[in-house]
Structure formats: structure tokens, C-alpha cells
Amino acid sequence: MLNVEAVRDDFPVLEQEVFGRPLVYLDSAATMQMPKPVLDAVVRHYTHDNANVHRGIHALSERSTRALEDARERARAFINAESADEVVFTSGTTGSLNMLADMWAQTMRPGTAIVVTMMEHHANFVPWQQACARKGCAFCAAPLDANGDIDLAAFEELLEGHDVSLVSVAHVSNVLGTVNPVRAIAALAHAHGAAVVVDAAQSVRHERVDVRAIDCDFLAFSGHKMGAPTGIGVLYGKRAMLERLRPVRFGGEMVEDVRVGKTTFEELPLRFEAGTPNYVGAIGLAAAIDYLEQMGRDNVRAYEHELLAYAEQRLGEIDGLQVLGNPQHRAGCLSFTVEGAHPFDIATLADKLGIALRSGNQCAQPLLYEAYDVQSITRMSPAFYNTMGEIDRAVDVLEYVLKLLHR
Amino acid sequence: METPQEIQERIIGEITQSGDPFDQFNYLLMKASQLDEMPDERKVEDVLVKDCQSQVWLYLREVDGCPVIEADSDTLMIRGTIQILKDMFDHQPPEAVVACDVDYIKRTDLAYAFDSKRVAGQVAIVGRIKRFAQSLVDRRGGADA
Numbered sequence: 001m002l003n004v005e006a007v008r009d010d011f012p013v014l015e016q017e018v019f020g021r022p023l024v025y026l027d028s029a030a031t032m033q034m035p036k037p038v039l040d041a042v043v044r045h046y047t048h049d050n051a052n053v054h055r056g057i058h059a060l061s062e063r064s065t066r067a068l069e070d071a072r073e074r075a076r077a078f079i080n081a082e083s084a085d086e087v088v089f090t091s092g093t094t095g096s097l098n099m100l101a102d103m104w105a106q107t108m109r110p111g112t113a114i115v116v117t118m119m120e121h122h123a124n125f126v127p128w129q130q131a132c133a134r135k136g137c138a139f140c141a142a143p144l145d146a147n148g149d150i151d152l153a154a155f156e157e158l159l160e161g162h163d164v165s166l167v168s169v170a171h172v173s174n175v176l177g178t179v180n181p182v183r184a185i186a187a188l189a190h191a192h193g194a195a196v197v198v199d200a201a202q203s204v205r206h207e208r209v210d211v212r213a214i215d216c217d218f219l220a221f222s223g224h225k226m227g228a229p230t231g232i233g234v235l236y237g238k239r240a241m242l243e244r245l246r247p248v249r250f251g252g253e254m255v256e257d258v259r260v261g262k263t264t265f266e267e268l269p270l271r272f273e274a275g276t277p278n279y280v281g282a283i284g285l286a287a288a289i290d291y292l293e294q295m296g297r298d299n300v301r302a303y304e305h306e307l308l309a310y311a312e313q314r315l316g317e318i319d320g321l322q323v324l325g326n327p328q329h330r331a332g333c334l335s336f337t338v339e340g341a342h343p344f345d346i347a348t349l350a351d352k353l354g355i356a357l358r359s360g361n362q363c364a365q366p367l368l369y370e371a372y373d374v375q376s377i378t379r380m381s382p383a384f385y386n387t388m389g390e391i392d393r394a395v396d397v398l399e400y401v402l403k404l405l406h407r
Numbered sequence: 408m409e410t411p412q413e414i415q416e417r418i419i420g421e422i423t424q425s426g427d428p429f430d431q432f433n434y435l436l437m438k439a440s441q442l443d444e445m446p447d448e449r450k451v452e453d454v455l456v457k458d459c460q461s462q463v464w465l466y467l468r469e470v471d472g473c474p475v476i477e478a479d480s481d482t483l484m485i486r487g488t489i490q491i492l493k494d495m496f497d498h499q500p501p502e503a504v505v506a507c508d509v510d511y512i513k514r515t516d517l518a519y520a521f522d523s524k525r526v527a528g529q530v531a532i533v534g535r536i537k538r539f540a541q542s543l544v545d546r547r548g549g550a551d552a
Contacts, residue, residue, distance in 0.1 A: 353429060405436070
């Protein structure tokens, strides 16, 4: 079980007032705060070991390289990949998915299709949509059912009705919090000959992300959603799948031999990491992984589920407030609308009373505009450093703010 | 008659009267309540100024050679800012509208709610109003000639 008060000691950023009120940070789906051990790891590296990695014949470069490769091994273990060669460091989920879509596009035949779902973040929607447009392929978005779960029957119809080369789906929705049955989706997609990509940006902190159990071909996540610095992420790919792909980013570090007539590339995973990698970000990611492992991922998951369930119950007590979706499993966040109150007004006023929420379309316009016919929502996304008391405080503030907006 | 600049100074004084940022936003809500609601049939795409969080429908017309703003938004905060612009610019000489430097947001705690995208939305609205005012100045100049 988590000792939340002790955990909060690791997050100095939470111990502050904003606008004269105690901060209640409920925007962890956008970015999670960094614990001290991660901050310390980053400062320690810059203070004692900093040098560019790979091919440097001096002590600091060797230390930096070792730390980077150690981080790769930690990331491998974290997602249970078979080999560290299957872990490509990127700038984040968006960087991972864009690079993958560009690489995959080189293999796409006209007339084939790519399937995503209506709940995807733009980062797992637009790159595939654009790749399909470039290559003359069909781009399909599987609909959701009334509860905000993927309509699996409709999803299967898409697989049967098209020559689908790839399915890309969020593990957890960044708006609804829906936890998708990615293992079943992967099995279904594989049965139809399609490769499977999992966008794990929202799941990586609170769900068990095991690429071998899911049996996905690719998986993408960001460090900053799990307590690491921004600008670091991972693209996992099964070795056989990565070996099929040609790099689309070129430069230093990723080449083996360069001549006027021909260039050959490094082995996996370096061939996909052009230029100086964000090695300090990777070191921060490793520290974040250590931190989560030390807390116990099951403990984190259990407590975050408890927090979210409590938030849903308390929000349900507010007149006119409608939580979007009622999926079978929810994690990480929930979004709501309130009759007669705009999310921008709600979030702006709540902020002045110390409550950090997020308003807008959450980079999921197809979901909001086309599936739910709403322009904007307010999102609450607690993390394991939040307390039940903070949820109460947020709900009290929301009630007060709504009274003002409705007067 | 107060100039737009003088009205803005008065409004800044009213906003910052309370040091509490929350009260400053409450002021916007109070201003929002003064703004007439636009009938839905007038909220058409042609007059829409959109940013990632809110929508504004903006009409500008001339009354006795001066600009008059008719506008609405789906958010109360933005409705408040529209009412402030109406207070400053409605029925003012167009030259004074063009000359006024609209900076009340950055001089108050309201800046905390207006990030670069939302400031861009405000700038777009003010830009349209000023261009309209300039067209009135130009037209009168042409008539005088």
C-alpha cells in the first residue's frame, strides 16, 4: 500500500500555493510531476558524467554511453521486451508514432488500409491518416459503443472488409480513460494479417504494459507521463518488424559506412536514432522506472484506480455534470461537461482557486466533435501523489465555480 | 467624453482594485453579464473567430461614422473581454480606436488565463476592430478630399 504523504515528500513542486491557494495538481495525464530521485539523476549526470555518447574515446563519454545503454535495458525490462535492441529512444510518443508511420508508409501498398479508433489522440491518428493519403490507402476509424468502449464487432468488420496492413490503438484513452482490451485487439488484428501498434502514452504509468503479453508489434510511450523529463520516449518494435523497416531520419550515430555512392546503417536500435540522442532524458527515464518499480507498480495502479473511482463518484454528485463515457475499465483520467458552463471558464476559475485541470479538446477532435458532438471538455487526471482530500477540495471548488457561472 | 485609452485605464483600475486574481476573473464574469446575447441565427461561420478553446462571433457596423461592436462567445470569460472592448470602442471616433494600444490583459492578472493562443485570438479580434475603424477613417478622408 502506498504511503501518499511520504510519496508527496518526493514531489516538491506539489508543496506550493498558486494565487494564494494550495495547489491541487490534477493534470497528470498531460504531464506527471517529476520525483526528486529523477531530478537528482539528471543533475548528477550533468554535474559529473556529461559527454556525448557513443564513439567517444574518453572516460566521460564512456560513462554517458554506459548510462544510456543501461537506461535502454531498464526500459526493456519495464515493458518486458525480449531484447534491448527492440527499444528505440525517441522524443516521445508523438515522435515515435510519426517516425513509425513514415517508416511503415514505405511498405504500404495502394489499396490496403490502416485502422485506428475514434478515441485516438491526434498523435495516433493524423500520422496514419497522412500516410494513407500519401500512399493511396484507406484510413478507417473504428467506432465506439455508447459507453465509450471500442465497438469490437464494428472493428472486426473493418478488418474483414479491408486489406488491413496495420492497426494502431490507444491502450488508454486520454479523454475517456477507457482501458482498451489491447491483447484481444492484437489477436484479432493478427488473425487478419495486420500488424499492431499500441499507443501506451496514457497507460504506461498505471497499467501493466507488457509487450509480450499484449503481443503487439510496436508500442510507443513518453517519459514525461511517468515522472521522467520531457523530450524522451520509446518506440518498441519486435526485432523482426524493426528489421523490415528502413530509417527515415538520417545523420550521425545511425550510420555504419558513408560513401558518395552508398550508405549503410548501424544495427538495431541505433539505425533509428539519428543524431545525438537525448541521453540525459533516457537517464531520467531509467530513474523514473526505478522509482515506479520501487513503489510497486501494482500499488500505484491500485491506488490510482481508487482515486479515479472516488473522483467519478464525487463528480457525479454535481448537478448537471456529465462524465463522458462509462467504459468497462477506466484509468488515468475522466472528462466531463456541465450544462451551461464552458470548460474554459471552469478550468480558468478553478485554477485561480488552486485546482489545476485541463480544458479543451485534448487533441482528440474526432472523438469530441464526431463521436460525442461536444466542442470541449474539462479533464481531471489524478496520479498517485494526489490524496482523496484533494479530490474533495477540487469538487468543492467546482461546485463553487459552477454556482458563479450559473448565476 | 472619455477616450478609449482613458476608459482602458479606468477598467484596469477596476480590475486590479482587488489584489486577488480570482476576483479579477469575477470582474470578467460581471462584464459578461452586461453583454447582450446574440441570437443563434446570427452565429454563422462567416463571422466566426475561433481559437482552440472558444468561439467568437463578431459583427462590426458603423453608426454616425463610428464603430459599433456586436459580438458573442461561447465562454463567459471571452464575453467579458468583448464587453470591455465595447466599453472602450463603441461610438468612439475611429481615429481614437486605431490609436489605442489595447494592453489591459497583460497589465492585469487576466494574463494568467490568456496563453499565447488565446492572446492571439484577442489580438485577432482587436485587429479586426481596428481595421474596420481604419476603413472608416479612410472613407471619411476620401469624402473630405
